[in-house]
Every structure is written in structure tokens, then in C-alpha cells.
Amino acid sequence: MTRTTLSDFIIALLDLLEAEGRLLRHSVTRTGAVLALIGVAAALLLGALLLMLWSLYQFLEPRVGTPAAGLFTGLAMLVPAALAAFAAQWLKR
DSSP: OOOOOHHHHHHHHHHHHHHHHHHHHHHHHHHHHHHHHHHHHHHEEEEEEEEHHHHHHHHHHHHOOOHHHHHHHHHHHHHHHHHHHHHHHHHHH
């Protein structure tokens, strides 16, 4: 018959804490990398959207004039903004 002492419990607890700490560090590192990649993707997406809107403005300006080109480009920006707002409301539920 073996006797379990208090020191055996403490050693087992410290081993468990060490293993959980390694797992936590791995999870935090992975989450940080994913968040960094999401940030890069969001920045690239924003840049692409701005270039597309600028191109639309440049295309419309000689055809309809500066004020109307600005108006149409602004309306074109409202479409993805509205879609994002509706998606956020839908995900909030």
C-alpha cells in the first residue's frame, strides 16, 4: 500500500500548472498570429476598396462632372457600409 503525501499532491499540481501554462502560451501565440493576419487582410481590403472608389470617381468625373461623380461615388460607398451594418446586426442576435 502506497501513501500519498501532501508533497505528492503539490508536485502533481505544479506539473498540471506547467502543462496548462504551455497550452495557454501556445493558444495565445496562435490567437495573436491569427489577429495579426486578420489586421493585414482588413488593411489590404480597405486599400482595395479605396482604389476601386477612386477609379470609379475618375471614370465618372469626365462623363457627369465633379459634383455628380462625387455623389455617385459616395452612394457606391454606402452600399458596402449598409451591408456591413446589416451583417453586424444579424451577427449580434
